Amino acid sequence: MKSRQGTSQPLQYLPFEEEVARIDQLIAQQGNEDSLHGKNASKIRQLQVRQTELLQKIYSNLSPWQTVQVARHPRRPILNDYLSLMFKDVHPLHGDRCFGDDKAITTALGQIGRHKVMIVGQNKGRDIKEKIACNFGCPNPEGYRKALLKMKFAEKFGLPIVTLIDTPGAYPGIGAEERGQAQAIAVNLMEMSRLRVPIVCIVIGEGGSGGALGIGVGDRLAMLEFAYYSVISPEGCAAILWHDGTQAPRAADALKLTAKELMQLGVIDAVIPEPLGGAHRNQHDTIYNVEQYIVRTLHQLKRKSIDELLEARYRKLRSIGEKCLNLAEIQPQIPERLSAKVQIEKAVQEAAEAKIEVQ
Amino acid sequence: MKPMAKDKKKKGWNGFSLRPRKEMPEGLWLACPGCKEMLFRKTMEENLHVCPECDYHFRIDGPTRIAQLADEGSFEELGADLASSDPLKFTWGDEKYQDRIRVNNGDGRSHEAMLAGKAFIKGRPVMLAAMNFGFLGGSMGMVVGEKFCRAVERAVDEKLPLVVVSCSGGARMHEGVVALQQMAKTSAALARFDQAGGLYISVLTDPTTGGVAASFSMLGDVIMAEPGALIGFTGPRVIQQTIKIELPEGFQRAEFLLEHGFIDMIVHRKDLRSEISRLIDYCGH
Ligand SMILES: [Zn+2]
Numbered sequence: 001m002k003s004r005q006g007t008s009q010p011l012q013y014l015p016f017e018e019e020v021a022r023i024d025q026l027i028a029q030q031g032n033e034d035s036l037h038g039k040n041a042s043k044i045r046q047l048q049v050r051q052t053e054l055l056q057k058i059y060s061n062l063s064p065w066q067t068v069q070v071a072r073h074p075r076r077p078i079l080n081d082y083l084s085l086m087f088k089d090v091h092p093l094h095g096d097r098c099f100g101d102d103k104a105i106t107t108a109l110g111q112i113g114r115h116k117v118m119i120v121g122q123n124k125g126r127d128i129k130e131k132i133a134c135n136f137g138c139p140n141p142e143g144y145r146k147a148l149l150k151m152k153f154a155e156k157f158g159l160p161i162v163t164l165i166d167t168p169g170a171y172p173g174i175g176a177e178e179r180g181q182a183q184a185i186a187v188n189l190m191e192m193s194r195l196r197v198p199i200v201c202i203v204i205g206e207g208g209s210g211g212a213l214g215i216g217v218g219d220r221l222a223m224l225e226f227a228y229y230s231v232i233s234p235e236g237c238a239a240i241l242w243h244d245g246t247q248a249p250r251a252a253d254a255l256k257l258t259a260k261e262l263m264q265l266g267v268i269d270a271v272i273p274e275p276l277g278g279a280h281r282n283q284h285d286t287i288y289n290v291e292q293y294i295v296r297t298l299h300q301l302k303r304k305s306i307d308e309l310l311e312a313r314y315r316k317l318r319s320i321g322e323k324c325l326n327l328a329e330i331q332p333q334i335p336e337r338l339s340a341k342v343q344i345e346k347a348v349q350e351a352a353e354a355k356i357e358v359q
Numbered sequence: 360m361k362p363m364a365k366d367k368k369k370k371g372w373n374g375f376s377l378r379p380r381k382e383m384p385e386g387l388w389l390a391c392p393g394c395k396e397m398l399f400r401k402t403m404e405e406n407l408h409v410c411p412e413c414d415y416h417f418r419i420d421g422p423t424r425i426a427q428l429a430d431e432g433s434f435e436e437l438g439a440d441l442a443s444s445d446p447l448k449f450t451w452g453d454e455k456y457q458d459r460i461r462v463n464n465g466d467g468r469s470h471e472a473m474l475a476g477k478a479f480i481k482g483r484p485v486m487l488a489a490m491n492f493g494f495l496g497g498s499m500g501m502v503v504g505e506k507f508c509r510a511v512e513r514a515v516d517e518k519l520p521l522v523v524v525s526c527s528g529g530a531r532m533h534e535g536v537v538a539l540q541q542m543a544k545t546s547a548a549l550a551r552f553d554q555a556g557g558l559y560i561s562v563l564t565d566p567t568t569g570g571v572a573a574s575f576s577m578l579g580d581v582i583m584a585e586p587g588a589l590i591g592f593t594g595p596r597v598i599q600q601t602i603k604i605e606l607p608e609g610f611q612r613a614e615f616l617l618e619h620g621f622i623d624m625i626v627h628r629k630d631l632r633s634e635i636s637r638l639i640d641y642c643g644h
Contacts, residue, residue, distance in 0.1 A: 170573075170592060170593075172592075172593035172597055172598045172601045172602070173598065173601070173602055174598065174602070174604075174606065174607070174610070176592070176593075177591045177592060177593070177598070177610070177611055178615075178619050179619070180577075180619065180620075180621045181573070181591075181592035181593070182568075182572035182573040182576075182577050182590075182591060182592040183573075183577040183621055185573040185574075185592070186542075186546060186572075186573050186574050186575070186576075186577040186578050187577075187578070189542055189543050189546035189547070189573075189574055190546040190547070190549055190550045190553075190578055191550070193543065193546060193547035193550050194547075194550045194551075194554070209530075209539060209570075210530075210539070210542065210569070210570055210573045210592070213539055213540075213542060213543060214573075216543075217543045217546075217547070229536055230535065230536065230539075231530050231531075231532055231534075231535050231536055231538050231539040231570075232530075232532050236597075237532055240532065241451045241452075242451070242452075250451070251451075254447070254449055254450060254451055255447070255532075255535050256447045256535050256536070257535065257536070262536055265446060265447075265535075265536070265537060267536050267537060267540060313547075314547055314551070317540065317543050317544045317547045318508060318544060318547065318548070320501075320504075320537060320540040320541070320543075320544055321446070321500070321501025321502075321504050321505060321534070321537050321538075321540065321541055321544070322501075322505060323444060324438075324441040324442060324443065324444060324501055324502050324505050325441075325442045325443065325444045326440050326441070326442065
C-alpha cells in the first residue's frame with residue numbers, strides 16, 4: 001500500500017475512514033504506480049476520484065469527536081516537522097536556568113519568511129523513544145519557565161514570538177506539583193499579556209487546557225482547521241458528567257472545542273485550512289498554510305506600535321466573557337397569577353368571604 | 360450522635376485524605392473530619408468554622424468569608440446581578456447548564472462562584488473578593504472572571520489593596536474555552552494592577568486547584584494559605600489515576616507548598632484579619 005506521504009509506513013486510518021481505506025486497498029490491488037499508463041489506469045483514476053470525493057465529504061462534516069481523533073492522529077505534523085520545514089536557521093536554546101531542560105517544550109531562534117523570531121512550541125515526539133523523552137508533549141513547570149525565560153530574551157532584543165501549541169495538557173505528576181506547575185503557568189499568563197513584542201499563537205494539534213494556555217496568550221490566536229482546544233479533555237469531561245470515559249464523543253459535542261465553533265464564539269482569530277483529508281495526509285501543504293498565516297500576521301503586527309498592540313491584546317482578553325447577563329434575565333419569570341402579591345390578596349379575600357359566610 | 364471511642368480521640372488528623380471533604384451535614388452535631396470528634400455545630404460556627412479541638416478549618420461560603428474578614432456592614436458588593444450567558448449552550452443528557460445556574464440562584468441573588476466588592480478590614484479600605492465553593496465547585500467562568508476584573512480595575516482607580524480568597528476546583532467546564540480564557544483575562548488584569556503598583560494579597564483556602572490555582576491565586580504579591588488547604592494544579596485523584604503510585608503524605612497541602620517555596624505563610628483563620636491589615640500597613644497603603 002502506498003501512502004500519500006511517500007513514506008514507507010502505511011497511513012493509519014481513523015475509525016470513520018473505513019471506506020477510504022477500502023478504496024486504497026482496491027487501488028493497491030490494481031497494481032503499482034507503473035500501471036497508471038497500463039490497462040488499469042482508468043480504473044485507478046476512477047477510484048482516486050471517488051476517494052477524493054469521499055474525503056471531501058467526510059472532512060467537511062467531521063463531528064467534534066472525529067476532529068479530536070484527527071488532531072491526535074499519530075502522523076499529524078508535530079513541532080519538529082515545523083522546525084525543519086517552516087523555519088530557517090533554527091538555533092534551539094535550552095534550559096530554564098533553575099531546574100532543567102524540559103523536552104516537552106522547545107524554544108529556539110529561527111527565521112520565518114523575512115522575520116527573525118523566537119519559537120516556543122510543544123513537542124510530542126514521533127517514535128516511542130522521542131515520545132518518552134518529551135513526555136508525550138506534557139510539559140513540566142521547568143518547561144513553562146524555560147519558555148518564559150526565552151520569551152523575555154526575545155522581548156529584550158525585539159524579536160516577535162511564535163508559539164506552536166500541541167499538548168494533551170500540563171503533566172500531572174508529583175514532581176510537577178512540587179515544582180509549582182500552577183505557579184509556572186500563572187506567571188506565564190501574566191507576563192505574556194504584557195511582553196513588549198508581537199506574539200502569534202497557533203494550535204497545531206491538541207490544545208489541552210491550562211497546559212496549552214501556558215504558552216497561548218498573545219496578539220493573535222489561530223487554530224488549524226482540525227485542531228482542538230478545550231478546557232478539559234473530552235474523556236475527562238465524560239468521566240465527570242457520566243462517570244464513563246467512553247462517553248467522550250458526547251462530551252466533545254458539548255464542549256465546543258473545534259476551530260469553527262471557537263471562531264464563532266470569538267475566542268480565536270483565525271482558522272488555518274488543512275489540506276484534503278487532514279494535516280496527516282499532506283504535511284507540506286499544512287505547514288505551508290501555517291507559514292503563510294504567520295508571515296502575513298507578523299507583517300501586520302509589526303506595523304503597529306507596541307503600545308497599540310499591548311492595548312489591543314489586553315482589550316481582546318478583557319472582552320472574553322465580558323457580556324454577562326443580568327440575573328433578572330435568567331430568573332424564571334413567575335406568572336402574575338402565581339405571584340406572592342396576588343396569592344396573598346386572594347387569601348385575604350377568601351378569608352373575608354369565609355367570615356361573612358360564618359356570620 | 361455518640362462520640363467516637365476514647366482511644367481514637369487525640370489521634371489527630373494525618374493531614375492527608377484522598378476522599379473529598381464532606382460538606383457540612385445538617386444537624387446540631389457534626390463529626391470533625393480532622394479529629395473525628397463530635398462537635399456542637401454552634402460552637403464550631405462561633406469559632407469561625409474551625410474545630411476547637413484540632414484546628415481543622417471547615418470550608419465556608421463566600422458570604423460567611425466576607426462576614427468574617429470585613430468590618431461589620433462595610434461590604435459593598437460589585438456586580439451582584441451578573442449571571443452567565445451560557446456561551447456554549449451546554450447540555451448533557453437531559454440536563455442543562457442554564458438550569459444549574461438558576462437552581463443555584465434560589466435566593467434570588469447571584470453569588471455565583473465569587474463575591475467581590477469594596478470593604479474595610481480593621482478600618483483599612485480594600486477591594487475584597489471571596490469564592491463560593493458551593494456554587495458549582497467554586498469554578499471560574501465568565502462571571503467570576505468579570506467580577507474579578509471589575510474588582511481589580513476599581514482597585515487601580517481608587518488605589519486600594521486587593522484581597523482575594525480563593526476556593527475553587529478550577530475553570531468551569533460548562534463554559535469551555537471561554538472559562539479557560541478567564542485565566543488569561545484575570546492574569547492580564549493583575550499585570551496592569553502590578554504595573555500600577557497595587558498590593559495584591561492572595562489567600563488560598565481548601566481547595567484551590569486547576570485553572571484558579573494556575574492563574575490569579577498564584578500571582579499574589581503575598582500568598583497566604585489556611586492550614587491544611589489542598590492547593591495544586593492537578594487534583595490528587597487525577598494524579599493518582601495517571602501515575603498509579605501512592606502519593607506522599609501531606610501532598611499538595613498548604614504545609615507542603617510552604618516547604619516547597621510556593622506560599623509566603625500559613626495563617627490560621629482567626630489571624631487572617633490582623634495579618635492582612637498588618638501587611639497593608641507595611642506596604643504603605
Ligand atoms: Zn477537629
